[in-house]
Amino acid sequence: MENKILNVGVISCSGMATGHMKGVINNPRAKLVAVCDIDFEKAKKVAAERGVEKVYADYRELLAQPEIDAVIIVTPDQLHREMAVAALEAGKHVLCEKPLALTREDCKAIADAVKKSDKKFMVGQICRFTPGFVAAKNFIDAGEIGELMFVESEYAHDYENILKPGVWRYDPLRNGVVGGGCHAVDLLRWIVGDDPIEIKAYSTKKIFKDLPYDDTHIAIMQFPNNVIGKVFVSISCKRNYTMRSVFYGTKGTIICDNTSGEISVFRDTFPGLSEGGKIFEKNALNCTVPVQYKVNIANHNAVAEFEEFCRIVLDDLPVKTTVYEGAKTIAACHAIVEAAETGKTVVPDYNF
Numbered sequence: 001m002e003n004k005i006l007n008v009g010v011i012s013c014s015g016m017a018t019g020h021m022k023g024v025i026n027n028p029r030a031k032l033v034a035v036c037d038i039d040f041e042k043a044k045k046v047a048a049e050r051g052v053e054k055v056y057a058d059y060r061e062l063l064a065q066p067e068i069d070a071v072i073i074v075t076p077d078q079l080h081r082e083m084a085v086a087a088l089e090a091g092k093h094v095l096c097e098k099p100l101a102l103t104r105e106d107c108k109a110i111a112d113a114v115k116k117s118d119k120k121f122m123v124g125q126i127c128r129f130t131p132g133f134v135a136a137k138n139f140i141d142a143g144e145i146g147e148l149m150f151v152e153s154e155y156a157h158d159y160e161n162i163l164k165p166g167v168w169r170y171d172p173l174r175n176g177v178v179g180g181g182c183h184a185v186d187l188l189r190w191i192v193g194d195d196p197i198e199i200k201a202y203s204t205k206k207i208f209k210d211l212p213y214d215d216t217h218i219a220i221m222q223f224p225n226n227v228i229g230k231v232f233v234s235i236s237c238k239r240n241y242t243m244r245s246v247f248y249g250t251k252g253t254i255i256c257d258n259t260s261g262e263i264s265v266f267r268d269t270f271p272g273l274s275e276g277g278k279i280f281e282k283n284a285l286n287c288t289v290p291v292q293y294k295v296n297i298a299n300h301n302a303v304a305e306f307e308e309f310c311r312i313v314l315d316d317l318p319v320k321t322t323v324y325e326g327a328k329t330i331a332a333c334h335a336i337v338e339a340a341e342t343g344k345t346v347v348p349d350y351n352f
């Protein structure tokens with residue numbers, strides 16, 4: 001569909017939603033035609049600032065508009081199932097924020113609706129568009145660090161200002177692992193290109209003592225092909241937001257982060273200057289030292305995420321971050337929580 005313009009409606013007018021709106025507005029193949037928020041005053045303001053004519057407080061009214069081809073769902077996680085299923089049934093293509101949903105049952109219901117629909121459904125696992133992680137994935141897939149052996153990531157994000165009793169993030173189903181840690185879990189699944197088959201975990205709660213779930217988790221996991229992994233999740237830790245990640249291969253190591261403008265690549269051979277990296281000498285102890293590559297800092301790269309979604313819909317391409325990708329990430333997150341609660345090794349159930 002070379003000349004077709006994708007007409008998009010965004011459900012929610014939060015800060016994250018306006019990031020998605022930017023992705024639509026910046027894309028020459030798409031048009032932001034409608035926005036919706038249950039907070040109608042907010043929706044009207046956001047619409048006016050962006051010259052959007054159609055504004056709704058009820059998402060079902062937005063879905064009833066025949067000229068809308070696709071919707072982006074950026075509402076609280078608890079609403080993803082209802083809205084995703086309704087959007088597919090209304091014949092819309094869907095880009096749905098992570099986490100796909102909070103429960104296994106909800107993930108399955110969305111997957112069933114996708115199966116019945118002929119529309120595209122993509123989960124917004126945004127780390128797959130973070131420039132430092134994309135660069136790392138490209139190095140790994142090109143064989144630059146050999147075969148992966150150990151991968152680690154973290155979601156260290158102090159929720160002190162956003163986690164108050166009564167807000168939707170307080171819901172035990174929306175614990176730190178499923179709600180935020182899903183970024184780190186999904187990143188490892190994507191980097192390894194496979195699912196953890198066994199998970200052990202521990203958790204604690206020393207800061208948000210009244211929270212109905214633990215605020216800090218550590219999980220270790222076994223992937224296929226003897227790759228091992230580790231995920232640290234804390235929504236209370238006293239530090240800057242980071243997803244520092246290290247990928248160890250048989251011939252090198254990559255250190256990267258969603259909040260850093262550089263990735264470091266350690267290799268047992270040194271590349272030529274043509275790669276554009278900054279070359280360091282081996283140090284006096286003959287240890288491997290890294291080549292550092294500049295990357296853009298785009299922690300919430302909704303623009304690149306929407307570019308891919310728009311191409312998938314307009315050019316009828318296969319979805320990469322499918323509903324099953326989103327569901328398997330949640331299954332692994334549930335296994336972490338269960339492993340920490342029971343002290344047992346948990347085998348995630350990926351059967352959706």
Ligand SMILES: NC(=O)c1ccc[n+]([C@@H]2O[C@H](COP(=O)([O-])OP(=O)(O)OC[C@H]3O[C@@H](n4cnc5c(N)ncnc54)[C@H](O)[C@@H]3O)[C@@H](O)[C@H]2O)c1
Binds near residue numbers: 013014079098
């Ligand atoms: N990809 C990321 O890195 C990232 C970052 C932040 C949030 N998120 C995800 O985005 C989603 C929204 O998070 P947020 O931080 O923007 O939340 P938020 O609480 O800041 O905003 C949610 C918005 O949804 C609106 N809303 C609530 N119920 C609604 C309804 N029934 N119909 C229409 N609008 C409704 C609210 O009025 C509010 O404006 C969540 O799924 C969250 O997990 C993802």
